[in-house]
Amino acid sequence: MDTNSHASAEVQNNLTRILGIIPARFASTRFPGKPLIDINGKSMIQRVYERALQSLKLDEVVVATDDERILVHVNDFGGRAILTSQAHQSGTDRCAEAADKLPGFDIIINIQGDEPYIDSRQIDLLASCFADSETKLATLVKNITTAEELNNPNSPKVVLNKNYEALYFSRAAIPYMRGKGNEDWVNEHTFYKHIGIYGYRRDTLQAITKLPVSLLEKAESLEQLRWIENGYKIKVAVTDIETKAIDTPADLENILKDSGQGL
Template sequence: MSVLIAIPARYASTRYPGKPLVALRDPDGTEKTLIRRSWEAAMAVRGIDRVVVATDDDRIRTAAEAFGAEVVMTSPDCRNGTERCAEVAAALPGFEIVVNLQGDAPLTPAWFIEDLVAGLREDPSAEVATPVLRCDGRALNGFLTDRRAGRVGGTTAVFGATRHALYFSKEVIPYTGRAYGDAEETPVFHHVGVYAYRPAALAAYPSWPIGPLEELEGLEQLRFLENGRSVLCVEVEARGRQFWELNNPEDVARIETMLAEMQRG
């Protein structure tokens, strides 16, 4: 199966305007923008046929082309990354799987995407697949700390016996009712903001209205669930790596710390 990775990136983020061009610093002082680090993460994935940055902003296009990325310009009317990926898929037809690696996830390990594509190939009943990562106590406590401070630290997922999603939320679900040590395994799964779509489901997505759950949570993947489409949750292994998305300005220091840990490891 031929696979395309599209990296949606918009300048006018509600929570963090201009974040694709935010510089993240390595321990040696080297700075690279968020969009460059996300593109480098995509380029490290095995078995991918093409990688493009999808944006509606000339500043992002200029920055991306400067470091060698292929850019597809999309409409400013796209309401989320999935709609942007649908435009890319329409402009570049012929791929059997389209992967959405969001431009705020530079810590995404290559094997997350490799496992995601494999999971979608193996489950013909699934129209979309997305990775989930079991939280250890450190990650869960970070989520809870953010929520107590009024910030969204990440999204959690719950799924059934067949691993098909039941719900995604910016709240921490399921409720656990107890504290966990940093290295302790928890029953909470962090939803990793990456998607693999079959083209037919992706093409249909923009035609569906935004439903009440997507409106309330601000989570694009809920539109698939609200329209009866099957979303496979593929559990991935951290292999000692910490994972975090850049959602808020406060996340810059956290991600820089994780980048330093990666380099030391």
């Protein structure tokens, strides 16, 4: 190999490769089989997959599923899927198994499989957090603008430090604004809600899935608290793009009624 070829190989070997994984579980208490539901002629999982392919940062996209029906369906529309265990308790655990089976990627982006409106710019924003070699974990947040959203326990809130790292996640409105009426809090302080897309370095992903469930995680039912409780820093980027998840049949009905989303 000549000097130039050797240099080119070194550059290639040093490139950061990013894998997008879409965890897709068939069983769901509130909406069984929802990855395969039809949304204006395409399944939800196909719509998420196609949105992820629009990312400028991802080198590859794969669906990680626990069910042969989803695996076959993804293959049928031309996507790539991998079968994972049915025993996983979270999308993070499923991503870890899939990443372990797919070597050669440095960064893993965990893309929610129930957000057919996912904007590829959010994926790219999250991926950009890893330009800093110190970033091991990353996620997104968005400004909260209404008291209703602030007080919704189904929408986790986040407080940040000055380095845009997560200090704490909670289903409660945090911080507490002493001496202010709750309905006025959003006018007095910048509150953030968590957007549930995660990025991990490969070794960090494998490490956090081996951690035992923590006390804070049990209290809030938020797995990212396990990472913080064990000393991991979570880098945060702020997005102004809204996301819509389908958790229940009612959510699907609302989305299908909305004709202005371009689906």
